[in-house]
Amino acid sequence: MFRRTVLALAAASLFAAPVARAQVANPGFDVDLSGWTVREHGGLADPGSVTWDAGAALIREGDSHLVVLEQTVVIPTQPNTLSFQVRSDPGFDTTGRWLPDALEAHLLGPDRRPLLSAWKIGASASFNLQETLQAHVAPGA
Numbered sequence: 001m002f003r004r005t006v007l008a009l010a011a012a013s014l015f016a017a018p019v020a021r022a023q024v025a026n027p028g029f030d031v032d033l034s035g036w037t038v039r040e041h042g043g044l045a046d047p048g049s050v051t052w053d054a055g056a057a058l059i060r061e062g063d064s065h066l067v068v069l070e071q072t073v074v075i076p077t078q079p080n081t082l083s084f085q086v087r088s089d090p091g092f093d094t095t096g097r098w099l100p101d102a103l104e105a106h107l108l109g110p111d112r113r114p115l116l117s118a119w120k121i122g123a124s125a126s127f128n129l130q131e132t133l134q135a136h137v138a139p140g141a
Contacts, residue, residue, distance in 0.1 A: 023073060023074065024071060024073050025071060025073075028055060029052055029055050029056055029057050030055060031052075032052045033050065033051075033052050033057060033069075035071060036050075036057070036069055036070065036071050037068075037069075037070050037071065038050040038067075038068065038069055039066075039067075039068040039070070040064050040066070040067050040068070041064060041065050041066040041067075041068075042063075042064050042065030042066060043062050043063050043064035043065075044063055045063055046062040046063045047062050047063065047064050048060050048061045048062035048063075048064035048066075048067035049062065049067070050067060050069050056087070057069055059103075061093070061101060082107070084105065086103060086129060088133060091131070091133070092131035092133075093131075094131050100130065100131050101130075101131040102128055102129060102130055102131065103128075103129040104125035104127060104128050104129075105125060105126060105127035106124060106125050106126065107126055107141075114126065116138055116140060116141050117138045117139055117140060117141070118138055119136040119137060119138045119141075120136065125138075126138040126141040127141060
């Protein structure tokens with residue numbers, strides 16, 4: 001049995017451009033996953049997925065190496081705050097014998113390169129949540 005991690009909001013691919021306010025489509029997953037793109041990589045017998053469940057996106061890893069939920073938005077020249085909530089319900093699958101699970105958030109530019117510093121040297125994400133539920137946040141993120 002695989003566990004699931006529930007996201008209340010996530011925005012992965014973001015671009016800087018002069019606009020008054022960032023427009024995230026369907027930020028609260030009010031009706032479904034419209035406005036969001038789901039990608040899965042490396043799943044064989046039981047590929048991961050993202051499904052909608054009453055105002056949340058349920059990310060299930062399955063046997064995939066990577067499950068992505070992303071949206072491209074335009075960020076204002078004077079940005080304020082971009083935030084998201086993670087609810088672990090019931091949480092990561094800690095029974096695996098492979099690499100530990102993690103949830104990561106990336107803020108990327110048009111060239112798909114990070115706009116924020118990474119949470120540690122060698123990482124590319126500005127936010128990392130380990131399967132132990134220990135969160136790592138990059139300086140300035």
